[in-house]
Amino acid sequence: MNNPQSFTRRRFMMATGSAFAMLGARSAFAQRLQINPDNFQPIPIAIPNFVPGSPADGQVGADVTGVITNNLKRSGLFAPIDQAAFIEKITNIDVAPQFQNWKSINAQALATGRVTRQPDGRLKAEFRLWDVVSGQQLAGQQYVTAPEYWRRIAHIISDQIYSRLTGEKGYFDSRVVFVDESGPSERRIKKLAIMDQDGANVRYLTRGSDLVLTPRFSPSSQEITYMEFGQGDPRVYLFNIETGQREIVGNFPGMSFSPRFSPDGQRIIMSLQQGGNSNLFVMDLRSKATTRLTDTPAIDTSPCYSPDGSQICFESDRGGKPQIYVMPAQGGAAQRISFAKDDVNASYSTPVWSPRGDYIAFTRQGGGQFSIGIIKPDGTGERLLTSGFHNEGPTFAPNGRVLMFFRDPGGNSGPSLYTIDISGRNELKVPTPGYASDPAWSPLLS
Numbered sequence: 001m002n003n004p005q006s007f008t009r010r011r012f013m014m015a016t017g018s019a020f021a022m023l024g025a026r027s028a029f030a031q032r033l034q035i036n037p038d039n040f041q042p043i044p045i046a047i048p049n050f051v052p053g054s055p056a057d058g059q060v061g062a063d064v065t066g067v068i069t070n071n072l073k074r075s076g077l078f079a080p081i082d083q084a085a086f087i088e089k090i091t092n093i094d095v096a097p098q099f100q101n102w103k104s105i106n107a108q109a110l111a112t113g114r115v116t117r118q119p120d121g122r123l124k125a126e127f128r129l130w131d132v133v134s135g136q137q138l139a140g141q142q143y144v145t146a147p148e149y150w151r152r153i154a155h156i157i158s159d160q161i162y163s164r165l166t167g168e169k170g171y172f173d174s175r176v177v178f179v180d181e182s183g184p185s186e187r188r189i190k191k192l193a194i195m196d197q198d199g200a201n202v203r204y205l206t207r208g209s210d211l212v213l214t215p216r217f218s219p220s221s222q223e224i225t226y227m228e229f230g231q232g233d234p235r236v237y238l239f240n241i242e243t244g245q246r247e248i249v250g251n252f253p254g255m256s257f258s259p260r261f262s263p264d265g266q267r268i269i270m271s272l273q274q275g276g277n278s279n280l281f282v283m284d285l286r287s288k289a290t291t292r293l294t295d296t297p298a299i300d301t302s303p304c305y306s307p308d309g310s311q312i313c314f315e316s317d318r319g320g321k322p323q324i325y326v327m328p329a330q331g332g333a334a335q336r337i338s339f340a341k342d343d344v345n346a347s348y349s350t351p352v353w354s355p356r357g358d359y360i361a362f363t364r365q366g367g368g369q370f371s372i373g374i375i376k377p378d379g380t381g382e383r384l385l386t387s388g389f390h391n392e393g394p395t396f397a398p399n400g401r402v403l404m405f406f407r408d409p410g411g412n413s414g415p416s417l418y419t420i421d422i423s424g425r426n427e428l429k430v431p432t433p434g435y436a437s438d439p440a441w442s443p444l445l446s
Contacts, residue, residue, distance in 0.1 A: 040425075042079035043078050043079065044078075044108050045109040045111065045161075046080075047065055047068055047072075047110075048086060049065045050062075051114040052115060053117060053124075054116070057115050057116060060147070061114075063150060064113070067155065068111065071162075072162065074419070075402070086105065087104065087105065088101040093128055097110060097130060109129065109132060109138075110130040111129050111157075112127065113125065113126060113127035114127075118144065124142060124143070125143050127141060127157050155196070155197075158172040159171070168401065169398070171197065171397040174196075174397065174441060175221065175442040175445070176194070177205075177215045177439070179212060180193040180202075180434060181436065181437060182435065185414065188435075189208040190208060191208040191212065192204070192215055194241065197441070199432060202433055205224070205241070206228075210228050210230040212229075214227050215438060217440055218261045220443075221442040222242055225237065225261060236248070236268070249268060249285070249288075260304055263305055267282050267285060269283075270283070271303065277299055279293070279300050293312070293331040294314075294331065296318050301314065301315050302315040309329055310329055311327065313337075313352075324351045324362055337360075340364065340366065346364055346365065348365075349365070349392075350392060350393055352395060353377075354374075354396050355399070357377075358376065359374040359422065361394035362375065363391065370387070370389065370390050371384045371391065372386050372391050374422055386427055389407075390407060392405065392407075393405050393406050393438055398441065398443045398444040400422070402422070403421075404419045404439045404441055405418055413435075414435030416435065417429070417436045418430060
């Protein structure tokens with residue numbers, strides 16, 4: 001069976017006829033919507049069950065609606081209205097709804113849809129998005145695919161709704177790779193796993209015979225780089241998600257942490273330990289040539305490229321305690337950007353650049369707490385989003401608005417994944433089969 005993620009959006013999407021043409025612009029809604037982190041009220045949206053083309057399609061219509069509703073609700077930007085409050089029953093999405101019925105239950109937006117089984121067995125899903133206040137259609141699209149891929153269609157429609165109503169890119173049609181952990185704490189089995197961003201469709205990529213750490217996506221979303229500790233020195237692997245094939249990038253004695261791709265996917269940056277210190281190196285994946293970027297008597301680790309590839313953020317203890325530094329991607333002078341004004345003893349680690357380029361996320365340790373926070377690349381605007389015992393490993397959603405991280409309460413328990421908005425709102429646990437750590441969010445699937 002083909003992997004649903006291997007299909008592009010173009011293959012999912014049919015050419016749309018005039019009936020689904022946009023009848024209104026996004027601007028009317030976007031002008032009313034102001035996403036203010038300090039005083040934001042989620043958008044009330046009504047999402048009736050997608051109308052079935054036949055009685056046999058009723059369950060898949062309800063399932064698609066459920067995924068869309070859950071996606072929008074978990075984003076924290078939308079407040080789906082309970083279907084029990086609906087006055088009008090949508091039976092034909094080709095007829096404009098009675099907007100007064102939706103205004104009376106305080107809906108600002110309305111998403112209607114239909115699912116129909118085609119003669120060849122494929123599933124067609126159609127949807128329309130309406131601005132209830134103005135009565136304008138904001139979006140309309142239809143998709144056709146094999147029935148087993150209904151969940152991905154729901155994610156794509158969720159992204160369409162999110163984008164039209166917020167003016168920002170969505171992030172629902174994406175995946176997360178993570179380390180699945182099982183067994184007692186003193187001998188955990190760690191396997192590489194991948195899932196949809198909402199925790200569905202978990203698939204294991206390794207068997208757990210060797211220790212795996214720090215998986216990271218390539219810019220194409222088709223490859224993962226990760227570290228594996230077997231019988232000898234740590235190895236860095238490239239793993240092709242679609243084919244299941246993997247290749248060794250190299251054996252790296254003293255490898256310390258986190259190989260990551262460059263934005264063009266042609267290089268991997270990593271830290272290598274030499275004696276009591278470690279430095280940053282970059283490897284060209286075509287020539288296998290390795291170039292040294294730092295040369296200090298300190299521990300430089302956890303490097304991450306900026307989205308345009310011009311800079312690198314990394315963690316270094318060259319000033320005493322681990323802090324975040326930024327330097328040109330080719331090496332050179334590094335500038336420290338982390339200065340905790342409320343805790344001079346605080347240390348910073350695991351920096352990762354936002355896909356939008358506006359923030360760097362980090363783990364901050366101080367006062368017995370592990371905090372997940374963000375800071376601008378020039379060192380201004382630091383904001384702690386959540387604090388507790390052993391929060392670590394932030395990773396950005398592809399639109400840069402949401403972070404995922406893991407929290408380990410210690411003791412006989414194990415780590416779990418969580419998401420939180422960059423404003424510090426809407427912290428949610430991500431469902432996984434067992435314990436989970438080291439998440440890495442893919443780019444938006446193409």
